[in-house]
Amino acid sequence: MSSMLQWMDAELRQLEDKSQLRSLTSASSLVDGFLSNQTQKLINLASNHYLGLDLQLSEETLKRLTEQAKAWGTQVGLGSTSSRLVVGSDPAFMEFEQVFAAFKGTESCLLFGSGFMANSGVIPALVGRHDVVFSDRLNHASIVDGINLSRAEHIRYRHRDLDQLEQQLKQVNPAKRKLIVTDTIFSMDGSLAPLKDLVTLKERYGAMLMVDEAHSGGVYGTNGEGLTHELGLTSQVDIQMGTFSKAYGCYGAYIAGDEVLRKYLINKARSFIYTTALPPLIVLAIHDNWLQAQRDSWRRHTLISQAAWFREQLKLAGFNIGESECQIVPLIVGANEITVALSQRLQQLGVAAVAIRPPTVPEGSARIRFSLTASITHTQLQLAVDHIKKAGAELGII
Ligand SMILES: Cc1ncc(COP(=O)(O)O)c(C=O)c1O
Structure with missing residues (x-):
């Protein structure tokens, strides 16, 4: 066994001993x-x-999606051929982004390849090494990785502990750019973020607020718009991230917010720029599942x-x-x-x-x-x- 395989094997045994x-x-x-x-x-x-949306594309759905794509004269194959900044921005993207932004009650929306790519690419676009991020201890790994990639100072607060968060906010130089980031539903606990109080704190201390609606999208809100919308906080939350991989039974993710944010991310978010766009067929399927979720x-x-x-x-x-x-x-x-x-x-x-x-x-x-x-x-x-x-x-x- 090579030395690399030996240390890997040893680490795997350690995990096995701990039932991990x-x-x-x-x-x-x-x-x-x-x-x-x-x-x-x-x-x-x-x-x-x-x-519980149907996870398989039925023949009928596939036919409908194919016809839609043909009407645009675009390809319906699985590859989207390039990044959206090159030639990969099929009309399916813009069409869905517009209707989905209206649904969320935001000016705009931008699709990402996955929730992990959205969090790990958007956070480093928002903050850098001179900035500070405040993050709930139970936030998802993709948020943690986004913060680490950003090289910003990473301050974690105890799960939903607003007093501790406020103490931490007070101690940071007011001139620094600050981001508070939270899951709306915590993925391993099913607890809900105190969004209203987080909005109060972000306003009091001049921070940006980013929320991850991965598990609340499709479930909360009158039509599944998410927890932010249900609580009437759409205009106060700066950045809403969500996925189509969970309630919508599909794949991919979005960022919803102001038009300037969208333009900024198109230019700055590396996980948007340097990657092949989602297959257009998937975008059509997302659109279809989202419509079905509202009908049902x-x-x-x-x-x-x-x-x-x-x-x-x-x-x-x-x-x-x-x-x-x-x-x-x-x-x-x-x-x-x-x-x-x-x-x-x-x-x-x-x-x-x-x-x-x-x-x-x-x-x-x-x-x-x-x-x-x-x-x-x-x-x-x-x-x-x-x-x-x-x-x-x-x-x-x-
Ligand atoms: C809170 C949260 N954010 C982001 C993600 C990543 O989303 P995706 O599975 O679309 O990459 C997940 C899921 O794994 C999640 O639970």
Whole structure:
């Protein structure tokens, strides 16, 4: 074994000893609330397509998308051939960006390849080595990487701790450029950011505010516009980022805000400039799924009421679900080994639910992350709750 493979192997063994080794799982989400892993059909409490939108392009959809593209005289292949700044800006982009900005209530919108690319490219475009970023400790890894890439001073505040954030803001030279950045729904906890208070603080201390609506887009707001919109804060939040990879069951991401911001990012965000544009077919599919999400408002309502019922059942059974208030429901166990055992036992019983361990979550807080979708029937969910209680009791968690 070469020396490189030796140190890699040693590090992997260390992870295995701590029950932290990750591996790929082969599974497909089905439209009926199940997940198929080749050998089994499991109740799907592991996917992020919260609205349960069809994950496959039906022949009919594909035909419609193809016709739309042909009408523009553009290609419909999978490659978009170049960056959008070269020749990759198919009309599908501009058309969708305009209607989506109107939906969000912002002047403009700009599509990015993925949520990770948006966060890791936009933050370094906004701040540099002389600036400061204030970030909730539980923010997503793509935000953390964006901050690290920016080389700005990185100040983390305790999860949703506004007092600590205010103390930190006070201590920074008022002349410095400041950015507060937060998830709106925290992806491993299902807790909600105190957006109204963050707006107050950003105004008081002259900071910019960027929010990540990855998990709230499609779910919160009258038509799924997101948490910012639901709280009436659209004009006070400077930068809204969101994804099409979760509730909208597709791929890609956006930044919504003022027109100047859009122009600025086209010129400064490296993950927008130096990358091949999303395939136009994907943009058409995003557009289509977004329209369907609005037509099927029952999906949002079903999701919200099922999630409230599910959280209540787990609490009544004595599980620790932390501060969850939405469709992401953690079952916090603590030790890695028991969490993995719980995930495996649930799989035996017919429930797909993923064990999340450090470093994704803080040490000692390993958990099962349940995520609900509108496709799951109440009967499936009831059965899942029974299985979770049974497995929890067997493993001494309740
Ligand atoms: C809060 C948050 N932001 C960003 C991302 C990245 O989005 P994407 O999966 O579209 O790259 C994720 C998901 O993984 C997320 O949970």
